[in-house]
Amino acid sequence: MLLAQITDCHVTTADRKAYRIVDTGAALRRAVDALLALRPSPDAVIVTGDLAYDGRAEEYEVVARELGRLSVPVLAIPGNHDAREPFRAVLGRRFCPAEDPVFLQFSYELGGTVLIGLDTLLPGSDAGTLCPARLAWLERALAAARGRPVILALHHPPFATGIAHMDRIALTNAEDLERLVRGYGRVERVICGHVHRSVQTLWAGTLASIAPSTAHQVELALDPRAPSCFTLEPPGLHLHARLEGGGLVTHLLPLGEWPGPYRFAEYAA
Numbered sequence: 001m002l003l004a005q006i007t008d009c010h011v012t013t014a015d016r017k018a019y020r021i022v023d024t025g026a027a028l029r030r031a032v033d034a035l036l037a038l039r040p041s042p043d044a045v046i047v048t049g050d051l052a053y054d055g056r057a058e059e060y061e062v063v064a065r066e067l068g069r070l071s072v073p074v075l076a077i078p079g080n081h082d083a084r085e086p087f088r089a090v091l092g093r094r095f096c097p098a099e100d101p102v103f104l105q106f107s108y109e110l111g112g113t114v115l116i117g118l119d120t121l122l123p124g125s126d127a128g129t130l131c132p133a134r135l136a137w138l139e140r141a142l143a144a145a146r147g148r149p150v151i152l153a154l155h156h157p158p159f160a161t162g163i164a165h166m167d168r169i170a171l172t173n174a175e176d177l178e179r180l181v182r183g184y185g186r187v188e189r190v191i192c193g194h195v196h197r198s199v200q201t202l203w204a205g206t207l208a209s210i211a212p213s214t215a216h217q218v219e220l221a222l223d224p225r226a227p228s229c230f231t232l233e234p235p236g237l238h239l240h241a242r243l244e245g246g247g248l249v250t251h252l253l254p255l256g257e258w259p260g261p262y263r264f265a266e267y268a269a
Contacts, residue, residue, distance in 0.1 A: 001043055001110060001112070001113055002042045002043050002239060002240070002241050002242075003042060003045075003046060003151065003239070003241075004038070004045045004046070004237060004238070004239055005047075005191055005240065006035075006046075006047050006048075006214050006237045007050065007193030007194075007210075007213060007214070007237075008048075008050040008193050008214065008215065009027070009028045009050065009063065009213070010022070010050055010051075010052070010053045010213070010215055010216075011024050011051060011052055011053060011059050011060075011062050011066075012024055012025060012062075013025075013058050018053050018215065019216070019230065022215050022216045022232070024214075024216075025062055025066070027215035027255075029066055030214070030235075031214040031235070031237060031255055032066050032070060034237070036070065038239075042239070043072060043110060043111060044072055044075060044108070045072060045073070046077075046117065046153050046191070047067070047077070048077060048079070048153050048154065048155055048191060048192060048194075048211065049078055049080070049081075049082065049120075049154075049193045050079035050082060050193060050194070051078075051079070051081075052082055052086075052087075055082050055083030056086060057086040057089065057090050060086055060087060060090035061090055063090075064090055064094075067095060068094075073108075074094075075106065075108055076091060076104075077096065077104055077105060077106075077119055077120075077155060078104050078121045079121065079128075079155035079193060079194060080121060080122070080127070080128065080156070080169070080194070084102075084103075084119075084121065088104065098119075102133075103119040103133070103137070104119045105118050105134065105138075110151075112149070113149050113188075113242065114145040115151050115153065116141050116142070116150055116151070117153045118130065118134065119134060120154050120155050120156045121155070122172075125169075126169040127171070127172050128156030128169075128171045128194075129173055130171070130173060135177075138177075138180055142183075147186060148186065149188045150184065150186055151191060151240065151248075152181065152191070153191050154190070154191075155193050156171040157192040157195060158170065158177050158178065158190070158192075158203065158208070159174065159201050159203045161195055161197070161210070162222045163195060163197070163222065163226075164225075165227070166194070166228075169194075177204075178203070181205070181206065182205050185205075187204070188248050189206065189207055189240060189248060190207070190208040190209070191240070192208065192209065192210045193210065193213075194210065196217045196230070197212055197217055197218055197220060198212045198236065198238070198252050200250075209238065212236040212237070213235055214235050214255065216230045216231065216232060216235075217230060217231050218230055219231050234256050235254070237255065238252060238253070239251045239253055
């Protein structure tokens, strides 16, 4: 099983750049090109939020055109830059098989693994939350997984990263999610977006990670007084692969062009 994760695309319309600097549409196109070139191809792609820059229907139309080039299932959940109604209207069940009439979340079978996507969007806030209704839905989804391994995807990380301005707008009620993750016992990954950096930690008895943005990155600034800044460091995506022995490993794939690959045997001194 190979699951590709992209996140924080922040796609604008063709006549506009994000923050007046970043061509996020071109960045998503580059990410999709990289996914199309992967061998073996991923079994599915998960997009962990902030697909659009302002949550406008025109932006989701650009997203749909790019993601529509992929022949594998593409599953998306919202982030704080998204808006549920235009997200649902444009992307619909093609990219989010949500059955809930309010929240954009789903449970999806993926080769013996259950991929659960959560909606942590809190309108009017950059932080995220899981209200009682969403927590109850997750509890039912975990029960329906019946002990199978689970990958849990959400936009807002439930753990601190040390980047203070991002930690202030993380998941507001992480302890409620932690209770359910620990109670189920077979959540193998908690995968997130939002922070625009590749980050890993142990949380709730499992491995939790954040994938880098396909576009701009948040500056790595661990001084709690540091201002909120972004950089044009190389973007990337995460690949979550289940190996033949049953283990789940995660790889970082930078996006861009560089020399190589070179065969070691041909260039050894």
